[in-house]
Amino acid sequence: MLRTAMALCVTLLPAVALGQSCVEPLASARRLVLVTADSMTTSLARIQRFERAASTQPWRALGDPQPALVGTNGMAWAYAFRASAKNGERIKTEGDKRAPAGFFRIGQSFGFAPSSRSNYLQIKEGSVCVDDLESASYNTITTRAKVGAMTHGENMWRVPAYRNGLLVDYPTNRRVRAGSCIFIHIRTAAATSTAGCVAVPEPQVIELQDFSEPGAVLAIMPEAARSRFGGCLPGAN
Numbered sequence: 001m002l003r004t005a006m007a008l009c010v011t012l013l014p015a016v017a018l019g020q021s022c023v024e025p026l027a028s029a030r031r032l033v034l035v036t037a038d039s040m041t042t043s044l045a046r047i048q049r050f051e052r053a054a055s056t057q058p059w060r061a062l063g064d065p066q067p068a069l070v071g072t073n074g075m076a077w078a079y080a081f082r083a084s085a086k087n088g089e090r091i092k093t094e095g096d097k098r099a100p101a102g103f104f105r106i107g108q109s110f111g112f113a114p115s116s117r118s119n120y121l122q123i124k125e126g127s128v129c130v131d132d133l134e135s136a137s138y139n140t141i142t143t144r145a146k147v148g149a150m151t152h153g154e155n156m157w158r159v160p161a162y163r164n165g166l167l168v169d170y171p172t173n174r175r176v177r178a179g180s181c182i183f184i185h186i187r188t189a190a191a192t193s194t195a196g197c198v199a200v201p202e203p204q205v206i207e208l209q210d211f212s213e214p215g216a217v218l219a220i221m222p223e224a225a226r227s228r229f230g231g232c233l234p235g236a237n
Helices: 079-084 202-212 223-232
Strands: 031-037 044-051 060-069 075-077 099-111 127-130 140-143 153-155 164-168 183-186 198-200 217-222
Touching: 031 202, 031 223, 044 198, 044 202, 075 079, 075 217, 079 099, 099 202, 164 202, 183 202, 198 202, 217 223
Parallel strands: 031 217, 075 099, 183 198
Antiparallel strands: 031 044, 044 060, 060 198, 099 164, 099 217, 127 140, 127 153, 164 183
């Protein structure tokens, strides 16, 4: 999972069908951030928040869907969810500029400024997210001082979109080039896509930080894939 090197309109929706087996981390989630798009190849998506009182209860929408951006090349199924791919849909690989489709826990909030948020990660000069397949620090946030100047990674303190954001606990698999450094971050004024993350305007990022602090799950997928998960997702039967 992505980790820091330091420690590394209210609408009722149908309940999960009796006996339905849902995958983790969705099965036990009580808060959900759902990101969907019309196809696997578009960078234009929708984002919506849901909650439920217990894992056996129906999802309740918190507001309407809002616009979001995903990867320049759309989406691809995360390697851990490759069994969900249908009809030649792609599997995510490092550097493909596709957001990973699947279910992932939302991790720490991060940003440039100090914060009193629990487990907050302050991005400081030298903070880097490593996407170097040759590095043992692949898919971790560490510092240039620890990994050296030659290790490939994103110098996070230099990226305005990271002024506020959230880590996504994306499963690490360096052997199969499964992708790295997946975030929810700010959609800047000129942005039309991301390198593989989810981007929304800064006020929404802050709302998502508040919403996710007790724990939440991120679901990313094309709209047509909702039905593959039966009653596990809002609006899918």
